[in-house]
Amino acid sequence: MADTTPDKKILTLADVKKLAEDPNKCIMIIHNHVYDVTKFSEEHPGGEEVLKEQHGKDASDAFEDVGHSFDAREQMKAFQIAELHPDDHKKNARSRPLVINSTDYASNHGAISWIKWVIPLVIVIVAIIYFRAMARPDPDINRPPKAI
Numbered sequence: 001m002a003d004t005t006p007d008k009k010i011l012t013l014a015d016v017k018k019l020a021e022d023p024n025k026c027i028m029i030i031h032n033h034v035y036d037v038t039k040f041s042e043e044h045p046g047g048e049e050v051l052k053e054q055h056g057k058d059a060s061d062a063f064e065d066v067g068h069s070f071d072a073r074e075q076m077k078a079f080q081i082a083e084l085h086p087d088d089h090k091k092n093a094r095s096r097p098l099v100i101n102s103t104d105y106a107s108n109h110g111a112i113s114w115i116k117w118v119i120p121l122v123i124v125i126v127a128i129i130y131f132r133a134m135a136r137p138d139p140d141i142n143r144p145p146k147a148i
């Protein structure tokens, strides 16, 4: 193990892989923090299987793809067992802070992330309606001029 001081345990990727050799455990890395969710997996609202699939892996992207709530992010603190050694930090990870305040959370994640696509969609729909209305032929255009 790289460092086993009581307050700040640091594990290398190799350490994490070693821990994950135990198939009865459920160990994963999320945003460079190492979690043991063995005891939580049965209670996980998203199901036990999805957590087991991430056993021994970096689950940062899978975790974010779900759009976990602020509460879930608070809850996960209880399962953190170590930090990942800086040398093993994922170079191209979509790194986002693990726990952020609720205002930042709202602008980045989950519940209101739909705004990101609803607003452009509304703009496109309004633009289509506008251009169709403008392109409609003038019904009077081919009518011969009235005889005086």
Ligand code: HEM
Binding pocket: 028, 035, 037, 044, 045, 046, 047, 050, 051, 054, 059, 062, 063, 066, 067, 068, 069, 070, 071, 072, 073, 075, 076, 079
């Ligand atoms: C320590 C790690 C984790 C904790 C504490 C946690 C906690 C939670 C909680 C509290 C929910 C309920 C919805 C919410 O509040 O966001 C949830 C839902 C879910 N989680 Fe996790 N989760 C963890 C990791 C993961 C990972 C790694 C995956 C991988 C795919 C995952 C997949 C899901 C799915 C699919 C749902 C259901 C979402 C839905 O029904 O809308 N979770 N999780």
